[in-house]
Amino acid sequence: MNRILIVAEHAAGRLNASVAKCVSCASRVPDAEISIAVLAATGTAVAEAAAAIAGVQRVLLVENPANEPALAAVLAPQVARLAQGHSHVFGPSTTFGRDLMPRVAALLDAPQLSDVMAVESAQRFRRPVYAGNAIVTVEAPGGRQLVATVRIASWHAAASGGTAKIEKVELDVPLPAHTRFLSVSAARSDRPDLQSAARVVSGGRALGSVENFALIQRLADRLGAAVGASRAAVDAGFAPNELQVGQTGKIIAPELYIAIGISGAIQHLTGIKDARTIVAINKDAEAPIFEVADYGLVGDLFTLVPEIEKQL
């Protein structure tokens, strides 16, 4: 029996879409019993959403005002305590999971595998290295706990329809006071979330200005798509950093990715190569983005994008 604990990411009373993807990954471990840990201030709604994911046996709910907003230094000792009796501890490869899980691994004195993209056995996994330019198959030692982050772009969300039972857990763990949350400047948006959207429209340096970047937003709204940006566009200040797609930004796997005015630097391609269909629009026919695009269109984006909008 492999007992897997998944740490749930959530915000504002809503379970993050990455959790169901972690469940998919955990389900591929043979003979797995899957539990989800919800650490929240008040977490009933999040725990109920987690319990409804198919394949989940148990939800452990830890309620403490110190748990929100989430701070890795505060969550890690609690997760480490909950992890007792589990063979594996998984979290998402989002900034939440990448921040938290190594701290958990250190407290458990366990090794960590980052960005698990495939499961071969309870100890053997595949993960990308060198920005995805190589894939390694790694074997973890048996008889020891293993911590992992799940590369969410590699996994589909597990179905709903689960009926896991929710257990409230009181933890007697000293929590540090050395780290304090001050603020988060999240751009509120009605658009779909970049990391879980089925469609994404991204703009690059060729947009030229913040004002012109509105062209990307209009097309995205027309398609019900999330908005993304290349690193060049973010560095130039056309779009906020949280929209950056690529190795150092978000790694995404939408059904449809439309890259507009993006040349296709390696670091950008790393972030989109799991997209089902890639469309590229660029005035340079030699741009590397066309090497990976399923459909390419050469021309001036300022004429083409409004034309596409009209056709939709």
Next chain:
Amino acid sequence: MRRILVGIKRLIDYNVRVRVRPDGSGVVTDGVKMSINPFDEIALEEALRIKERGEADEVVVISIGPDDAQQQLRTALAMGADRAILVRTDLAVEPPAVARAMQKLVERESPSLVILGKQAIDDDCSQTGQMLAAYWDRPQATFASKIEMAGPVVRVTREVDAGLETIELDLPAVITTDLRLNEPRYVKLPDIMKAKKKPLEVTDFATLGIEAAPTLRILRYEPPPQRQKGVMVKDAAELVAVLRQKGLV
């Protein structure tokens, strides 16, 4: 003494197109340019700026790796670090062992701040800083895009999925750098000459009393699956038509 420790990893230069060896035993490293991990360069630049603002007194760079990592440490000294420490090993050490070695040096050096890159661009683990913070039982701020020293605390703005988060940490603390924190300076020739006279200490895992042997076994390396080049469409109408036909719009 307000001291900042900075981690420096020697790895394949970020401009090199990394290729998997035909026998799957690793990636091609023969004759390949080696450099400082770009995120570590940003970490060093930030430490130097903090010192230049008078908010720190000494910047110490640490590398854990082969003898040749002395080259990267010399570059770091030329950028402006005051002294360097190499923990010499020929093993492919994993983040827990690196963090344990850093912890030993932290105990010896008593820094007020440790700044590391958010990840190394070879193994892409993104673990060492968080592990060090846990072993040391101190605060962590990962993916930093802004660092403000404020007496006994440091305020760090982090690049997170939701946007920019700002947290406050009591010192000493561990910070890992993201790309937009700063743009590292170029090294000037006179500084390279000066760097040759700066102290560079060499130690090893046995001296520090830590186990360096890897616990994870890499069975094989493979190139990633390649995407096929697709088709070119002639205009907006044709593009929308094919996307409609595939049910994508």
